Every structure is written in C-alpha cells, then in structure tokens.
Amino acid sequence: MEDVIVPIVLFSVLPVCIWLVSYFNYRKRLTAHETVRHAIDAGQTVSPELIEKMSLLVDPIRADLRRGVLFIAFGAAFAVLGMMVNFEDGDALMPMLGVASFPVFLGLAYLGLWAFGHGNKSA
Structure with a gap:
C-alpha cells in the first residue's frame, strides 16, 4: 500500500505547492487592485x-x-x-x-534575472 501512496504524495506535492503560491499571488494582486478601485469609487x-x-x-524584480x-x-x-545521511549510508552523498x-x-x-532586470525599471 505504501508503495503506491508515497509516489503519489511525492509527485502531487509539487503541483499543489505551485498552485498555492500562484493562488495567493493572484489574491494579493486582486486585493491591491480592489483597494485602488474602492479609493477611486469613494x-x-x-x-x-x-x-x-x-x-x-507585485514587483517581479524583487520577487x-x-x-x-x-x-x-x-x-x-x-x-x-545529504552529508548527514552520508554518515549512516556511505553512498547517499552524491545522489x-x-x-x-x-x-x-x-x-x-x-x-541572474534579478541582476539583469535590476537596472531595467520598465520590466
């Protein structure tokens, strides 16, 4: 049973993490836009x-x-x-x-993107 569950969990964690980061970035941008909209409406x-x-x-350069x-x-x-596990198993360091x-x-x-985009404020 665990031979099936472990790979499923392992390979589903990355897409879930990416989705969570994308969702909360979306919510942050939406909140900023709504704040400006409410200020203008008022x-x-x-x-x-x-x-x-x-x-x-939402500055991509800082991000x-x-x-x-x-x-x-x-x-x-x-x-x-890897170094800590290598003490127990000598073949674990390289992987x-x-x-x-x-x-x-x-x-x-x-x-590198930050360094090259740092001088370009139009990005």
Missing part, C-alpha cells in the same frame, strides 16, 4: 506615491531576488541533508548533491 485621489508603493507588492535566495537555501538544505543541484541552479537563474 472619490479619493490616488497619489502616484501610493501607486508606487502598491506596485512594490526574483526572493525566489533566488529561497531556492539556493533549499538546495543548501538538501546538500546538508543528494544531485538533487540539491536543481534548486541551486534555479536559484542562480532567478538571481
């Missing part, structure tokens, strides 16, 4: 400074930096886990470093 003037501050909520750092930390955690390389390279890619 007759208040919306200053450019307020729009600038609200745009920081790239955060994602890059988180992915690199996630990969480093896998690498440390765990291989698994750790995927989030590290994704993190490096996001940091």
Whole structure:
C-alpha cells in the first residue's frame, strides 16, 4: 500500500505547492487592485506615491531576488541533508548533491534575472 501512496504524495506535492503560491499571488494582486478601485469609487485621489508603493507588492524584480535566495537555501538544505545521511549510508552523498543541484541552479537563474532586470525599471 505504501508503495503506491508515497509516489503519489511525492509527485502531487509539487503541483499543489505551485498552485498555492500562484493562488495567493493572484489574491494579493486582486486585493491591491480592489483597494485602488474602492479609493477611486469613494472619490479619493490616488497619489502616484501610493501607486508606487502598491506596485512594490507585485514587483517581479524583487520577487526574483526572493525566489533566488529561497531556492539556493533549499538546495543548501538538501546538500546538508545529504552529508548527514552520508554518515549512516556511505553512498547517499552524491545522489543528494544531485538533487540539491536543481534548486541551486534555479536559484542562480532567478538571481541572474534579478541582476539583469535590476537596472531595467520598465520590466
């Protein structure tokens, strides 16, 4: 029974996590837009400074930096886990470093996007 449940859970966790992040990002953007809409409907003037501050909520350049750092930390955690498991099983280090390389390279890619997009404010 667990031979079936473990792979199903393992392969369904990633799509669920991606969906949750996408959903909550959508909700954050929707809340920001509704706030501006309610302010305009109430007759208040919306200053450019307020729009600038609200745009920081959905700034893709800042999001790239955060994602890059988180992915690199996630990969480093896998690498440390591989070293810890290697004490028990001598053949565990290389596969765990291989698994750790995927989030590290994704993190490096996001940091590259952040670095190249940092000077371009029109993105």
